[in-house]
Amino acid sequence: MTQIALVTGTSSGMGMHAAVELARRGLQVVATMRDTARADRLHEAAADAGVTVDIRALDVVDHAAAARLVDEITADHGRIDVLVNNAGRGSVATAELLTMGQIQAQLDVNYLAPVNLTKLVLPGMRERGHGSILTVTSVGGTVGQPFADAYCGAKFAVEGFMQSLAATAEHFGVHVRVIEPAAVSSDFVANVERPGDAGAYQPLLDAYVSRTAGAFANAQSPQDAGAAIADAALSDESRFRWQTSEAASRFAGVSLADLDGTRVSAFTRPWTATV
Structure with a gap:
């Protein structure tokens, strides 16, 4: 029986490639994006791979x-077997530079939207005794980083939610997982929200942006990240945390083995060094 997958945030980047890769592996993929007028790249990537995807509009915060x-997909296809929560939103600013509205926006997209979709698909998966829910977080969901206060906060939150849920969902045959990319070459960076004037923080921000530009100069390709997402979504392993590359695994490992926080501090402190 053909599995049905719902993938969010597929207009470009690793979400687009994940949707195409899942279709290439034989799944019926429903790929969503806020504006289906931006679907040209997905159509082209699907055609190049010799597959088709069902493209639908969705603003995940609605x-x-x-x-x-979810009701429409269930009516059309009978069920949802795989959910990939990929839609995300970036932010570069530290606490004083952020409005509460900007912090809420990070929570809305990166935390509450995946939680809502997970809640919507979980009853059907539980009743059928199988399913896979994969949320694309970030190495920023394990390592708190300078000028990523709101972004990392939301990613930490969604990882905590999903890890807690995983322990109970597995009793019903539902795999709940997160996957943590490091730098991926995509439109994500171009769409990141940034302060116009960082005031006293400007020298630190300039140092951080310079360091980050270097990291993205050697970024993982979105095709590779998309394939890693497909691997994690379809695996039968009882494994909660995945990364999309060896570099991401090394990055996440800095925090996951850091009981007192000193290792992360030593890792990230040079990122804002001004001399």
């Missing part, structure tokens, strides 16, 4: 629209 979409 919880009512998400509920309608």
Whole structure:
């Protein structure tokens, strides 16, 4: 029986390639994006791979629209076997530079939207006794980074939610996982929200941006990251945390083995060094 996958945030980057890769592996993929007028690249990538995907509009922060979409997919295809929560939003700013509205926006996209979609698909998966829920987080979900206060906060939150859920969902045959990319070459960086004037923080921000530009100069390709997402979504391993590359595994490992926080501090402190 053909599995049905729902993938969010597929207009470009690793979300687009994950959707195409899942289709290439034989799944019926429903690929969503906020504006389907931006679907040209996905159509082209699917055609190049010799597959088709079902493209639908969804703004993931609209919880009512998400509920309608899940109902529509269930009516059209009978069920949802795989959910990939990929849609995300970046932010570069530290606490004083952030409004509460900007912090809420990070939570809305990176935390509450995946939680809502997970809640929507979970009953059907539980009743059928199988399913896979994969949330694309970030190495920023394990390592708190300078000028990523709101972004990392939301990614930490969604990882905590999913890790807690995983322990109970597995009793019903549902695999709940997260996957943590490091730097991936995509439109994500171009779309990151940044302060116009960082004031006293400007020298630190300039140092951070310079360091980050270097990291993204050697970024993983979105094709490779998309394939890693497909691997994690379809695996039968009882494994919660995945990374998309060896570099991401090394990055995440800095925090996961850091009981007192000193290792992370030593790792990230040079990122804002001004001399």
